[in-house]
Each structure stands twice: as structure tokens, then as C-alpha cells.
Amino acid sequence: MTTIINEWQLDCRLNKAINQQHRADFALWLAFLSPAIDEMAEFQTPQITPITETQDIYASFSLPNPRKFGWQEPDLATLTRQSLALQQGGLRQLKLQQYxxxxxxxxxxxxxxxxxxxxxxxxxxxxxxxxxxxxxxxxSDPTALYDILQQLEQTAA
Incomplete structure (x- = not known):
């Protein structure tokens, strides 16, 4: 038998005892609870285990890494192949080559x-x-405020 420490382990028994006015059951369930403050349900935060292992989704599906948007060195050969595909096979061949x-x-x-x-x-x-x-x-310069006030006083007079 496991020991009852906080309200989570009692499920809704404590609440039912209060609602149905079963004072003996309520006192019994309350006596089972631990009096320690740090073991109460309010202070029991879930343990978060940080994920240390990062998964490379591209490697798991055997996909190439996404390319950058800008011009790169091998792009000249790619564009040459696409140009040849357009000349030889037309628009359909070019689209296939681009995909x-x-x-x-x-x-x-x-x-x-x-x-x-x-x-x-x-x-x-x-x-x-x-x-x-x-x-x-x-x-901020505290003396600058004094100078501004002096100027305002001179213009007002």
C-alpha cells in the first residue's frame, strides 16, 4: 500500500466526503494527508526533463538539408541544365528540372x-x-534642468 501524501492521490474522495456531509470520512482522509508544507499539492510542480538529444528530421527521413535562398557556386551548373532542358524539352522539361x-x-x-x-x-x-x-x-544632467528653469523665468518676466 502506498502512502497518501497530497490531495492528488485521493482523487475526489475528499470532495465527495465534504459534499455528502460525511464528517468521519472527511476526517479520516484528512488525517492521511501529510502535514508538511512542501509536500502539499500546491507546491508539487511537475518535473520537466530537458531534452538533451536533438533530432535532425532531415536525416531521419533521408532528406537533403534545405538550400539557402541566395546564389551559391553550384547554381551556375544548375541554371545551365535548366536552360538546356528548356531548349530541348520545352516548358514541361524545365518545370521538371526546377522541381x-x-x-x-x-x-x-x-x-x-x-x-x-x-x-x-x-x-x-x-x-x-x-x-x-x-x-x-x-x-541626465541635473544642472541642465536648473538652466532651463532660469531661461523660462527670464522669458516670463
Whole structure:
């Protein structure tokens, strides 16, 4: 027989005893519970075991790794084969060649580059963050406030 430590092990017996007004059963089930605070159900967090082993899904399905979007050295040969396929077999052969060995999508692979339409629709804060990065805060000068107050007092007088 296992020892009862917290409410999870009692399932709904404690709740049924309260609802049906069985005081003796409630006292019995309550006596079984551990009085230690750290063993109560509220403090029993589930143990999370970190996954240390990473699975390469491409290797498990015997797939080649995805290609980058930008131009690479072997792309010249790929595009030459696609050009020959278009000349010899027409559009169907070209499409088949493109599906088998895809070519580059862009000339340079720049992940920070945005399309012109997207960049135009950014607000001023987003554009500033993209261009300069983090906001540089200047240290406050307590004497500058005094100078500003003096200037305001002179203009008001």
C-alpha cells in the first residue's frame, strides 16, 4: 500500500466526503494527508526533463538539408541544365528540372532586407530601430534642468 501524501492521490474522495456531509470520512482522509508544507499539492510542480538529444528530421527521413535562398557556386551548373532542358524539352522539361533541383530565389541572401512596400509602411520608430539598432540613452544632467528653469523665468518676466 502506498502512502497518501497530497490531495492528488485521493482523487475526489475528499470532495465527495465534504459534499455528502460525511464528517468521519472527511476526517479520516484528512488525517492521511501529510502535514508538511512542501509536500502539499500546491507546491508539487511537475518535473520537466530537458531534452538533451536533438533530432535532425532531415536525416531521419533521408532528406537533403534545405538550400539557402541566395546564389551559391553550384547554381551556375544548375541554371545551365535548366536552360538546356528548356531548349530541348520545352516548358514541361524545365518545370521538371526546377522541381528536382531548385535554383536560387534571390541574388544575395540578406535576412535583414525588407521589400520596398513593407519598408515604406513601417512607422518612424520601427525604421529608426532597423537603421540604428538600440536606443542610446543620454545620462541626465541635473544642472541642465536648473538652466532651463532660469531661461523660462527670464522669458516670463
Amino acid at each position: 528536382l533541383v531548385p535554383g536560387p530565389l534571390v541574388l544575395t541572401d540578406d535576412s535583414a532586407k525588407l521589400a520596398g512596400e513593407v519598408n515604406q509602411n513601417l512607422d518612424a520608430h520601427s525604421k529608426r530601430r532597423r537603421e540604428s539598432g538600440k536606443l542610446k540613452r543620454t545620462e
